[in-house]
Amino acid sequence: MNYFELYGIPVTFEVDPGVLKKKYYELSRRYHPDFFTQASPEEQADVLEKSSQVNKAYKAFRDKDSTMQYLLEMKGLVEPEEKYQLDPMFLSEVMDINEQLMEWEMEEDPELLERAETAANELLKSIYDEVEQDMAGYQEAVTSEKALLRVKDYYYRKKYLQRILDKIASSRNIATRK
Incomplete structure (x- = not known):
């Protein structure tokens, strides 16, 4: 069950x-x-x-991410410890954000951290917009596997971006303690 x-x-x-x-x-x-x-x-x-x-x-x-993961696992589309290949264009956009974070680490300019966070949140919103309809309109035995595979891709990209956003939040906390 x-x-x-x-x-x-x-x-x-x-x-x-x-x-x-x-x-x-x-x-x-x-x-x-x-x-x-x-x-x-x-x-x-x-x-x-x-x-x-x-x-x-x-x-x-x-937790919405856990629900998404569970549903995708239930459908056999996500496996624990899966090594998912992310889109090179997405990775390029993420690399730009990581470069902003490296700049912040060298200069500790709050504006650089803010720009990195804004870019990460904008990217997160844009990848969600791509699957919003697939997720909201999901119907068991009706929604196509193609739609579920788009959600899977979103799941892994979101997970990747969330690590960056967590790093930004952690950096912000360290900066405020100084």
């Missing part, structure tokens, strides 16, 4: 937070191990496994 089936919600890239919370509390009560202390060892093991799945699913659904 996949997480969507467990929660009784449609397969989607964007899980409704209100529905998610409601389903989580409902399932947490239903499969709480304390309610099964008198059950057989097999039932207790089954409930413990279900309880664990409920918590893992909730963690995955609370």
Whole structure:
């Protein structure tokens, strides 16, 4: 049983937070191990496994990137530790941002850090715009594999950009402590 089936919600890239919370509390009560202390060892093991799945699913659904990763893994399009080949044009744009960060490290000019962050966020927005319709309009057994492969590409590019944005945030924190 996949997480969507467990929660009784449609397969989607964007899980409704209100529905998610409601389903989580409902399932947490239903499969709480304390309610099964008198059950057989097999039932207790089954409930413990279900309880664990409920918590893992909730963690995955609370974060949009984790939901995207889970759905793509479920479809067999993303594998753990996959070495995905990013588009050379994208890598060129990212290299420009990294060069701005290297300049900032040498000069520590806040404007350079700001420019790098702006460029990274603009690139992130532009790659999202390419798949926004695919993600919002996703329908199980209807959405094409081609659309899912575009989402996969977005997933890996976003992951790459997120590391840069995290580095910028970390740099900003270090700079403010000085």
